[in-house]
Amino acid sequence: MDRLQEAIAALHAVDARRSESRIDPAARLIVCMAFSLTTVSFGKYDFCGLMGMSLFLVITAIWENISVWKGLCRLRYILAAVALLGSANLFYDRNVIFYLGGLPVTGGLLSALTLCSKGIFTVLAAYFLLYLIGMPGICRALRRLGIPGGAVTVLLLTWRYLIVLLKEVRRMWQAYGMRAPGQRGVRMRAWGSFAGLLLLRSMDRAETVYQSMLLRGYDGEALREPAGRAASGRSILYVAAWLCVFIFLRWIPLFRLAGRLFLS
Amino acid sequence: MSVIKAEHLTFSYDGAEEVLSDVSFALEPEETVGLIGANGVGKSTLLKILVGLLPGYRGTVEVGGLTVDKKHIRQIRELAGYVFQDSDSQLFLSTVYEDVAFGPRNYGYAEAEVDRRVMDALRQVHMEGLRDRQIYRMSGGQKKLASIATILSMEPQIILLDEPSGALDPRNRKNLIRVIREMKGTKIIASHDLDMVWDTCERTLLLSGGRLIRDGRTKEILADEALLQTHGLELPLSLSHG
Incomplete structure (x- = not known):
């Protein structure tokens, strides 16, 4: 791995x-x-x-x-x-x-x-x-x-975005590595397009995830708990x-x- | 009464090129309809318009008797579930249970009801045993079924599936066809997999160049080789091999 x-x-x-x-x-x-x-x-x-x-x-x-x-x-x-x-x-x-x-x-x-x-x-x-x-x-x-729910949701979604971002990095890294055998890391010349594309791809992916949330009744509150639960x-x-x-x-x-x- | 109705539906992303152009059709309750067409003809766009993900269309679109607009969006999304092409986009929580429970919890159901809906949905896709499975440890086929369960738990009257059999091996594909057949409600299946459409849909809509070219019985449309070839498709494998 x-x-x-x-x-x-x-x-x-x-x-x-x-x-x-x-x-x-x-x-x-x-x-x-x-x-x-x-x-x-x-x-x-x-x-x-x-x-x-x-x-x-x-x-x-x-x-x-x-x-x-x-x-x-x-x-x-x-x-x-x-x-x-x-x-x-x-x-x-x-x-x-x-x-x-x-x-x-x-x-x-x-x-x-x-x-x-x-x-x-x-x-x-x-x-x-x-x-x-x-x-x-x-x-x-x-x-x-x-x-506030908004603040907590931002925290949770940022965390989730991190996962999405890493997955995209891995995919792009693998695609790059397959065509650059023996090369360590990404060449300086390719960094600009690599980072730009990564941002666009991860944002695209995050947008789809967000749409999926919207379609299931998401209204800004990512974590819903049964009300009135006492400690x-x-x-x-x-x-x-x-x-x-x-x-x-x-x-x-x-x-x-x-x-x-x-x-x- | 039609459960889905589109009249003169026209849509473009950038205001210039029309992705959908003057599309009209109506679906009756409990119908299973295949939506076919080559890449980029607007199949996914049409499904996304039906669930209100793409506003700004022209024409009339009604789902469950409600116009697809901002005012009715919440009711429409409870009536109609959309299964994304990419299961990784559909599933964003950690375990199967959490993800399937996300929708019912958002609609404010009590935890006992959420649990009942989740277990019902998992039963329908034959995944009761995987309720606590971490999603990132699941295979592509399991993810696809789990993403269908996330929609079924909302007990929608209409289910829209976007390329459901994409990237599935033959066994998982067969399993998926069985699940789709068992699912109740009105279904639209957007797919290139014409064999699957043949197996699951009694009616088919053929899109090409953003226009609805043909609306009719699946057995007739999918057996019409000339029609399919004109619009960038091939006969289903089960027919082409005699």
Whole structure:
């Protein structure tokens, strides 16, 4: 399977994902947002405090049987970008904050570690959310949380367009490759027409998909749910429990306390 | 009363060249009609006009007694379902169930009713076992049947099929013919597959150059080799081999 096909299959898999647990997608979205907000709220030198937030990721990964390694592999480019951004701090902040076994730990190093961890944690949390409820689940959750239908529909259709676009790229790539054996990538000279044609073809395809939606009663609301569905007790408990944990971790530096306990 | 009526229907995409020119016909309830013609004669255009996808036509077009215009578009689309030539365009949700349920949900049916309609539609195309199948994992034949199910779940009185047998292997094609025969309601099948039209339609409309050349019994039109050849078609294989 080529890389494009792999990407299309991954997008489809996320699109088809349905949560089999009884926890409402909206509850998962709230918890994910609360996690991300709490994570980014830590100070730039509060690396120890931040590490406590990894509990959520660890527990979710174990509980839901998600492979963190696979996630990290899939997100490698985003994570590399996060690491690159974080590493800039190394050069700006050279004040020594403390010594670790005789080695000086600068503010830049600490803030770079904190920034990278924040990035990794939030990206992983978003990946877990996508893995658990899929893109339609996220859109449904947004609707349940009162986000206007139009905005959610735009998000969902953009996602779908991405799939259509990738499929067209693959078709054109294959057609090009068949007539350009041994050539790596598309020649610079052909890029203009390749990109232009890709845009036209994908727009054409998207137009047909849109017509198909219109013919089946689509009126701007892509996700219709049975009205009046109340949140389950389990979902409420899930949100309440995690919110308590986040508040606790935000104010109590769990890892620092544990470290002191072992060192004393 | 005619369930579909077109009188002096004329249409052009750019206001210059007419794709359809002075086309008139009427269909009775429960009729199955073949719409044949060479490439580019306006078969798909005609079907799209009937479901209101192409406004700006001249003449009169009525579906279920309602004029095809902006005012009646929602009712017309509930009355008439259109199956696209390319199943990948018809199916845009992740699983078969979700896609087949899309229409009934949009029309505001309760979830129990949506479920009943979806299962009925899947039963009609013999796909009950594939309700949770991811669409991108399906074969071309399965996709075609699933796209028909997306229309059947809306329980339309009229079904318009655009090149339904395109890119299907013989077994899937045979299966599709069986499904089309079993489907209730008025059907228009736009196709180059004259053998399929022969097998499924009692009446045929022959389009050529945007004009309705002949409207009559399928057995007569498809057996008329001179007529077919004049308008860029060939005898059905089942007839040409004696």
